[in-house]
Amino acid sequence: MSAIHITSRDNALLKELRRLSQDGTAYRKRGQVWLEGDHLCRAALARGVQPAIAVFSESFWPLAPVQWTQVAIKTIVIADVLLSGISALESPARMAFVIDLPATPALVPDAAxxxxxxxxxxxxxxxxxxxxxxxxxxxxxxxxxxxxxxxxxxxxxxxxxxxxxxxxxxxxxxxxxxxxxxxxxxxxxxxxxxxxxxxxxxxxxxxxxxxxxxxxxxxxxxxxxxxxxxxxxxxxxxxxxxxxxxxxxxxxxxxxxxxxxxxxx
Amino acid sequence: MSAIHITSRDNALLKELRRLSQDGTAYRKRGQVWLEGDHLCRAALARGVQPAIAVFSESFWPLAPVQWTQVAIKTIVIADVLLSGISALESPARMAFVIDLPATPALVPDAAxxxxxxxxxxxxxxxxxxxxxxxxxxxxxxxxxxxxxxxxxxxxxxxxxxxxxxxxxxxxxxxxxxxxxxxxxxxxxxxxxxxxxxxxxxxxxxxxxxxxxxxxxxxxxxxxxxxxxxxxxxxxxxxxxxxxxxxxxxxxxxxxxxxxxxxxx
CATH class of the missing domain: 3.40.1280.10 (SPOUT methyltransferase, trefoil knot domain)
Structure with missing residues (x-):
């Protein structure tokens, strides 16, 4: 698989990612979830989640482990400054996944x-x-x-x-x-x-x-x-x-x- | 005691308060601490702290309990929008105290x-x-x-x-x-x-x-x-x-x- 390089701040997908990242309830309307940083992405992969989108910063992209660069349905690479603009964190991560919001499971009456x-x-x-x-x-x-x-x-x-x-x-x-x-x-x-x-x-x-x-x-x-x-x-x-x-x-x-x-x- | 009404956003004291409120380590340099909201102010008073400054919003000032309006060395009243500008909170409080930073106590060797x-x-x-x-x-x-x-x-x-x-x-x-x-x-x-x-x-x-x-x-x-x-x-x-x-x-x-x-x- 290859990556799509996005360079325009006005790209529609980047706007969408910014919304998912910065609006705490956007996932409900969009049906997709923003996972920022190695740790969360690793946790999702460990449970068999396939990301819809993988996002990498330009600087991290050449260093990204191959199992991350090929795991998503769509992989995009953007300038570090654009990824910082999407992130709501003080120290933005160098990569993120977007995953489909899991369907809400039924309540199990006898579960702890x-x-x-x-x-x-x-x-x-x-x-x-x-x-x-x-x-x-x-x-x-x-x-x-x-x-x-x-x-x-x-x-x-x-x-x-x-x-x-x-x-x-x-x-x-x-x-x-x-x-x-x-x-x-x-x-x-x-x-x-x-x-x-x-x-x-x-x-x-x-x-x-x-x-x-x-x-x-x-x-x-x-x-x-x-x-x-x-x-x-x-x-x-x-x-x-x-x-x-x-x-x-x-x-x-x-x-x-x-x-x-x-x-x- | 009476209150000082401050109306200018550029007032030097307001700038100082903004720094204390929004910069997490400003208290170290300034030797004063920003306490925002009823709960924290009440906790300080309960321990006998005398505020250096009490700050009230215009709208809350007429409703403020008398023991709060007369407790500080200096009492100021400012427009609600100015207090919101000082606050770092999403829901700014209607009053705050500034207290002197307590002197750092010596370490007690046998204390829990x-x-x-x-x-x-x-x-x-x-x-x-x-x-x-x-x-x-x-x-x-x-x-x-x-x-x-x-x-x-x-x-x-x-x-x-x-x-x-x-x-x-x-x-x-x-x-x-x-x-x-x-x-x-x-x-x-x-x-x-x-x-x-x-x-x-x-x-x-x-x-x-x-x-x-x-x-x-x-x-x-x-x-x-x-x-x-x-x-x-x-x-x-x-x-x-x-x-x-x-x-x-x-x-x-x-x-x-x-x-x-x-x-x-």
Whole structure:
């Protein structure tokens, strides 16, 4: 395969790439996703994704490994300055892929899951996806109002975790009624301490909006509420920090070989 | 006290404020810190900080609580659009304080601490500060190369934790020799699993650069290396997520009433 060299800043494809890179929700309309940098591209390839487009900077193109230059349906090479113009990063990468947005999978009722209830910050969402993948929570259920999962910022913070997870986006709260795993929430005021609690496995951990927390309806639906004790006395943890603590605790409980009985739903 | 109304975009003080707000390291040269938004300002006041300057938007000024309008040495009111121009936030706040940069405290050798070894991302550093404050790690030791602790971005992510912590910045690695608490590190490859490990309390958790981890010299200095098991098989956790898990584990160990013997240094 050979590459197409694009030199005009006004090229229609470059405009399209800029939109995908800089507008966090453009992928929904376009059906394509911008993956910038070696790490994300490698993660996609490792999961068998075939890129629709591979983009290389002029300076990197002669150095690019052959398995990258021949993997995409279309390969383009552009001046470094043009690639910088497309990138939304302070330090733009030297290559990127565009992949087709994976079809949204159906919700699996009995899968170990993380429910994102309007979590706003892309860095938080990406960090939670990494923790979920690390601790064996394979399904992410993003309720409406959560940061767009396939946005470049979430992808970047997710460091490739997207490709190891079942990502169910744009979910209405009512759809959670289908879940057969118990929903677990954290609360700073009620419930027993996390380390004293028998955690059901599999379960669905619900994580909420940075300011408002988990919504009342989802709180009411939870089978279990646990407290993360904060002896330092400060107000609250970052939501991704709380997620890491909870998901790790579940993984430790599961690995202890003593699966706990799930509470009654 | 009365307020000074500033209407010119070219006012020297406004230019100064813009620098403090938009340049993450400007505070080092200027000796003053930009605190934007109710939450951070409230956290500073709660710890007895007297602001040097209080800044209000024209529209918020008539609604501002009297204890805020009279607390600063100097109070200024500016057009909303000017305050938006100073702010680096997508949703600019309606008020801000400027405070004098606290003098860097001396390192306390036996305090429960978190060592930041060139952690780059402001959101990660802020999240780690919140977790440290929540779990009783009162001293932060930021080695040279770590994101500037009093930058607006770290302050924002820290959500007020700065004012509950002893923040020792710009520390040379050699200065860690003064520590009498054991240094604990995480490793994905060596050491026993976190939950199987007796954690020394107090201790100093070392957290490293997002890409490179903890440097070799600090690794070699550590008394204990623990693993966070990741049964999901994904590569690694976000550093702030790992920090939350470790600091929480220490707090739980300390609260269990069975202080473990510190390993020999």
């Amino acid at each position: 899951s993380v429910i994102l209830d309007r979590v706003q910050d892309a860095g938080n969402v990406g960090s939670i996806l990494r923790s979920a993948a690390a601790f064996g929570f394979g399904q992410i259920i993003a309720l409406k109002g959560t940061a767009a999962l396939w946005s470049p910022k979430v992808l970047r913070a997710g460091m490739g975790a997207h490709f190891a997870l079942r990502l169910v986006e744009g979910v209405e709260p009512d759809a959670l009624d289908a879940l057969t795993v118990p929903v677990v929430v954290t609360s700073s005021h009620t419930g027993s301490a996390l380390q004293e609690q028998k955690l059901p496995m599999p379960c669905a951990w619900a994580l909420g909006h940075e300011g408002q927390g988990v919504g009342a309806a989802l709180m009411a639906r939870a089978s279990l509420s646990v407290r993360i004790e904060q002896p330092g006395g400060e107000e609250s943890l970052n939501v991704a920090a709380a997620a890491a603590i909870c998901l790790h605790a579940s993984a430790v409980a599961a690995a202890s070989g003593q699966p706990h009985a799930a509470p009654q739903l | 601490s978190v060592i930041l070894d060139r952690v780059q991302d402001a959101g990660n550093v802020g999240s780690i500060l919140r977790s440290a404050a929540a779990f009783g790690f009162g001293q932060i030791i930021a080695l040279k190369g770590t994101a500037a602790l009093w930058s607006p971005k770290v302050l924002r992510a820290g959500m007020g934790a700065h004012f509950a912590l002893r923040l020792v910045e710009g520390v040379e690695p050699d200065a860690l020799d003064a520590l009498t608490v054991p240094v604990v590190v995480t490793s994905s490859h060596t050491g026993s699993a976190l939950q199987e490990q007796k954690l020394p309390m107090p201790c100093a958790w070392a957290l490293g650069h997002e890409g490179q981890g903890v440097g070799a010299a600090l690794m070699a200095r550590a008394s204990l290396s623990v693993r966070i098991e990741q049964p999901g098989g994904e590569e690694s956790l976000n550093v702030a997520a790992a920090a939350a898990i470790c600091l929480h584990a220490s707090a739980v160990a300390a609260a269990s009433g069975q202080p473990h013997a510190a390993p020999q240094l």
